[in-house]
Amino acid sequence: MATAQLTAIDSTVDKTNRMLTEIEHEFGWPAERRHQSYSALAAVLHALRDRLPLAEVVHLGAQLPMLVRGLYYDGWDPTSAPAKLDRSEFVGRVRRDFRFDVDGGAEQVIRTVADVLRRHVSAGQWQDVAATVPADLRNLLDP
16 A cells, blocks of 8 residues: 555656646756746646636646645635636736746746646646636637
């Protein structure tokens, strides 16, 4: 039993590191800037989580690696979901939570993290996520 638990922990650490590395690669950041890739992932996940209907939050969360799932749900108040954020408000939320300057600004952070998330969840799940947001925001998440 202990071996199975260790394998699950090793697996989620590996999957989480792969997601963060993919974000770093897209921005050209060295591994020493891991805090920035983590912050980008957190900012987009939290804005997305707060924008989605409750059932969609849970369905998306179920497909995330265990460590990323913990980050996703961290600080979540399901009684206030969903927040009706339009594109401008969504981008503003990510800009507020991601406090680093990058080429392309918060919109590029959203596009990059969305691309990474799309590669790590099923196509059907990502289509469901995209279908629940307004078209102008959908263009950022699922070009």
